[in-house]
Amino acid sequence: MKLFKKKNYIILGRSPEDEGVSDRNEEPVVPDGMWVKCSYCKKLIYKKEMNELKICPKCGGHFRLSAMERIAVTCDEGSFIEYDKNMGAKNPMDYPNYEKVIESARAKSGIKDGVISGRGKINGEDAVIAVMDSNFMMGSMGSVVGEKVTRAIERATEMRLPVIIFTVSGGARMQEGIISLMQMAKTSAALKKHSNEGLLYISVITDPTTGGVSASFASLGDIIIAEPRALIGFAGQRVIEGTINEKLPEGFQSAEFQLEHGFIDKIVKRTKMKDVLSNLIKLHKQKEAGFNE
Template sequence: MLRDLFSKKKKYATIPSEEAKQEVPEGLMTKCPQCKSIMYTKELKKNLSVCDSCGFHHRLTAYDRMDTIFDPETFEEFDHDIIAKDPLNFPSYQEKSKADREKTGLNEAIVTGKGKIDGYPAVVGVMDARFRMGSMGSVVGEKINRAIERAIEEDKPFILFAASGGARMQEGVFSLMQMAKTSTALNRLSNAGNLFISVMTHPTTGGVSASFASLGDINLAEPKALIGFAGRRIIEQTIRQELPEDFQTAEFLLKHGQLDRVVERKELKETLKTILSIHSPLSEEAVKEQLEPNEQEV
């Protein structure tokens, strides 16, 4: 009967051909690791890589971070060509570093430079977790040190976005020395009267969290960023106690006074602009504009 023709079920499932599979470009969609919702990657990037469904902050590359913070065409990069040596002749270190350079387009785990945030000048360092998990080796420490020296020399505030698994084990004590090196440089910045804003993103751990990342005049963090020194399991085994569920999150640190504020990525540029405006010396024109209304009232 005619009805049977329409009600008949397919006997076999259809398997997409390889040609059909290739019609969907790789990277077209992104799955949120928190709420598991799937979204177009292009739409996610338009939303500053923040999930529309649950607010999860996906990681940003160093240059994508620059685009969200700096005014267009104001960024000037420093020391791009510095490449790490292999002081300990650590097995496969050079090969893995080379592979990361090819994969990321970066020469190291940090990009430094200067630019303007809504017109306010600043020197900046942005760590990128794609390169050796953002680990701090001798080049990372040297680039931060040079950026701080530029900030002192040009009398500008210094902003650092941390994203790191800690000190780089392949460089041994050379990486650990960067904790003291960067901390000393920040002390010089403070003595010069320059502002340092530290922004901790996911993750900020190990020797990075125990040195320059925690030394800001103002310490900010993105929501739910993992921030801490040793791993949760190691701490629990050491103290023989179960830690709170939100331990080592940005919100936990804020609650216990180790952060000044947790800031959504969409609000970060405005927050930085406000801080810079408060600490920026007024120009002669700005002083004149502020005085004129008062003179008129008198």
């Protein structure tokens, strides 16, 4: 065996016949899924640098969470009880291949439709929670999303519990046509009954919340919270500018702009969200107890 028989082998002194020897000309192999790109600072982030909150360690940008990830970081461990778990969408408008679209979305997201609802505890405080999921058809609102949100609100009213809804949505689900738009009125009516009982509703807007969701239950909270830099709006900037024939301010659909102009009450970082929500519930309970004395 010659010491420099082949220059292109990493381990000197081995011939091409030796096993386990790598060629210098081979490209290094990087396992998939180890790195993600931050959509805010555009830098590559090693996944292990982020914890379960999914916050960019370089710029503080908030990555999107799935519904189950959101529940895990919001509710006390083991306290969440899911409602209507097996409710699934039909094809009310006979939209071509809609069933295949739904099956693909279920396979990608691991859930039946675009929202998970249930009851849980947040730092010991009981609440009914609904969490939309961008992994399921971009959190679009169809008949199942509207029905599950409505049922969650109605259960909260019956049990006299606060409601917390985390929104993320691209708008109404086009495959269900007018039926998807009807969910705006249905969820809003349920929230009105909840409000008439003097109960608390906290809307937490995450990135992005647009279309029919932003125009209905996302905007109806007694308290409206947003995550940093969340996109909030009904339609896109170009559509609005084309409709009103005016140039709009830069960033007018950001959470920060919306806070400055009074549309939302507070921007809360994900690291503080659980404590803020539980404190708001406690304050409302104290207020309600005061009224009943």
